Amino acid sequence: MATDCEAWLNANPVEAGNLSDSFPSGDEDSTFTANVNNEINGNWISAPTSTIHEARLKAKVKRRLRKNSSRDSGRGDSLSDNGEAVRSVVPPTSPKGKLLNRRSRTGKGRGLPKKGGAGGKGVWGTPGEVYGEDEVDYKDPNYDAEQENCVYETVVLPLDEEAFEKTVTPIVQEYFEHGDANEVAELLAELNLGSMRGDVPMLAVSLALEAKASHRELTSRLLSELCGRVLTAGDVQASFHKLLKELPDLVLDTPGAPQMLGQFIARAVADSILPKTFLDGYKGRVDCEYARAALDRAAVLLRMSRWTGLRIDSLWGSGGGQRPVTQLIKEVNLLLKEYLLSGDTVEAERCLRELEVPHFHHEFVYEAVIMVLESTGERTLQMLLQLLKCLCSSTIITVDQMRRGFERVYLDMPDISIDVPCAYSILERFVEQSFNAGVIDRKLRDLCPSRGRKRLISEGDGGHLKLQNY
Known part of the structure; x- marks a missing residue:
């Protein structure tokens, strides 16, 4: 701002009498019109008396212009063609207007908003302005257009053996109370069973062996309902293979486990969740007496259903x-x-x-x-x-x-x-x-x-x- 003032003064010299803030004294009667260029970096060098007097007048003009530009900025103040400051008429402001005025109350500064608009109320803009699409700089080379299409999903870790038993066992036990197979299918679908998916039929049958006949009937219905939705035919077949291998341990808790498992196998074959060739794969290759008893029981029931019309679908009876x-x-x-x-x-x-x-x-x-x-x-x-x-x-x-x-x-x-x-x-x-x-x-x-x-x-x-x- 000071540099602009100096340039204007050099181009348009004015008389000292017109810019004085007070009445002229005796020392200021004589005026000079010569240009003075003895100021270097704000420091005055030694010069003749007339030159010093003219330099003082210039300094007073500078101060006057700085004062007007900082105090009267935004009020409609301007300079006339001859260099005089002209003040426009501004209606008086109300006390409320003074409170909301952003100009400095100490008389310093140019009266502009602080920090170029930052630091006050609403400085960061409204939420819509800050986070809205209009604020996104699509021309920014660091902006990735694929960010708009990002979809965040919750990653569910696969269950291990311990977590599988703690999670699935209560689900099956509650099913024995309400009998809603659809609810069990929905709960299992939300879990990441992973490699433990094939153990679901095995766990359900193991719990049913120690339960009532009505619970075994519900288990057979559950396996038929889960096959195709949560389980595959391979998962069911693998589970029954494991059950036949673990029959010696199951007999310790449930002496009638071989006969019951045979009925489960016959019911699964009748419900078409086990292939009809499941029993044929064990012929002549069974060494465990318990597994042999279970397979014989299943074969007898399937033969009776084919010859005598025995309804295997009601084998367990109803509750x-x-x-x-x-x-x-x-x-x-x-x-x-x-x-x-x-x-x-x-x-x-x-x-x-x-x-x-x-x-x-x-x-x-x-x-x-x-x-x-x-x-x-x-x-x-x-x-x-x-x-x-x-x-x-x-x-x-x-x-x-x-x-x-x-x-x-x-x-x-x-x-x-x-x-x-x-x-x-x-x-x-x-x-x-x-x-x-x-x-x-x-x-x-x-x-x-x-x-x-x-x-x-x-x-x-x-x-x-x-x-x-x-």
């Missing part, structure tokens, strides 16, 4: 909650009849557990009492009483289920007595013996209905019960 009530009643009656023929209490307990209907045990009690009322001998009463006592002692049948079974008999006694005239007397005797054996409590015994007097006891019989052939 207790999934079977109709009529089918459960038939199975309960069959269980009681087999017990009356064999007298094996342990086998009867095992069969009742395998029904997996703890909420339906009151039907078992009801059918047992009805058999006692319809029987003609003492043997049936004592055997069924012994069975109920064992089931009650082992808590297979709970107190609530036992009570509900007896109460159902009490309510149906009017209809039962039509077919069995002596039903009331037999019921009283059975209820009394059940109370003495600890099968029922006193309250349930007292609820037992009494026999009716109509057509059974006359006034002259002394209150004795008549025989059936009266």
